[in-house]
Amino acid sequence: MHWNDFCGGWQLWEPSLLNSTRPDLSPCFEETVLSWLPLVFLWALAPFYLCYMQRHDRGCIRVSCLHRTKMLLTVLSIIVPLVEVCFTVVQIFSSPEGTAPVYLVTPAVITLTMMLVFFIIHTERIRGRHTSGILFCFWLLLAVCFVPEFNSKIILVSEETDQDMFRVVTFFVFYALVLAQLVCSSIADDLPLYSPVRSDRVSTTILFLAFHDDG
Template identity: 25%
Template structure:
C-alpha cells in the first residue's frame, strides 16, 4: 500500500514539477459534454506519444533499411517534395505558435504559459518534424518506396491533435480566433500529410503525378463539401 502511494506520489510530483500550476488530470473531464483536457495533459501525453513512437521504432527501422544494399533511387517528384514541404510548414507553424503563446498567452484568459512541459512539448514536436522531413528524402534516395513507421507516426500525431482541436473549438472559438485558426490549419496540414503517406512512392514519374492529381481532387472535393 505504501509503495503504491509512493509511486502515485512520484508521478504526481513529476507532472507538478514540469507542468507548474496546471493539474495533469481532472476527474470530471470525461463526464462533461464538452470535455476540457488540462494544458498539462495536452503538453505531455499528446505531445510525447508521437515522439516516443519515433524513438522506439525509427532507429531499428534505419538499421534494417540501411544495412541492405540501396535500390534504384526514386525520382524527386512533386509528390515526394510535398511531404517534406509540409514538414517545413508544420515546423514553422509550431515555432510561431510557441512564440505567440509565450508572448501573448493562450486561450480566452490569455494566460502566459511558461511551464517546462510547454517548452518540452513544442521542442519535441519541432525536432520530430526536422527528423521526419530529412528521413523522407533519405529513404527516397535509398530507393525505399514507403515507410510504415512514418505513416504510423502521422496517424498517431493526427489522432493526438483531435483533442487540442476540440478544446480550442469548444472554448476559444469567440475570444481567441488566432488560436482557432492555427489549430484548424495545423490539423488540416496533418490530415493532408497523412493522406500523402497513404500512397506509396512509385518508380515512375507518371505514376507519381497521377497519384498527386487524385489526392488534389480528393482534397478539393472535401473542401467544397465542407463549404456547403
C-alpha cells in the same frame, strides 16, 4: 516540478472535466501525454529504421510531385511549432506572469521531430523506399492523439472564452498539415530508377546466358 507548475495550473488528469456537460480532457494531458506519445513512437523506431535502410539499399527514386509535396508539408510542419516556440520565448521575457513551460517544451520537441521526419523522407527516397509504414503509423497516431485537443479548441472557440487565439490558430494549421501528411503517406511513390538488387539479378542472368551460349 509538479504537473500544475509545468502546465500552468492544470493537473495532468482532471476528472471534473469529464463529468461536465461537455466532457473534455485536461489541457495538461493533451499537451503532454497525447502530444508526446507519437513523438516517442517515432524517435524510438527511427534509429532502427534508418539502419535498416542503410543496409538494404533499393536504389534511388526520382524527385516526384508527391515527394515535393511531402517535403513542403514537412517544412511547414517545422515552421509552425518553431514560430510557437519563438512566441512563447517572447511571452516569457515580456509577460510578468510568464508562460507555462509545457508551451515551450512541447512545440520544441515537435520541431525537432519534424526535422527528423524531413531526414527520414529524404533517406527513403535515396534508398528506394516508395512507401513508408513507419511514417504512415506516425501520422495516423498523431492525428488520432490530436482529436481530443481539436475538440477542446472547438469548444473554446464556440464559447468565446478568453483563450490564447495564437495557439488555437497554430494548432489548427498544424493539425491540417498532419492530416495532409497522412493522406500523402497513404500514397505510394514511384519505383526506384535503379535498384542494386535488381541489377545484380540481371547481371547474373546475363552471365548465365552468356556461359550457356559459349557452351
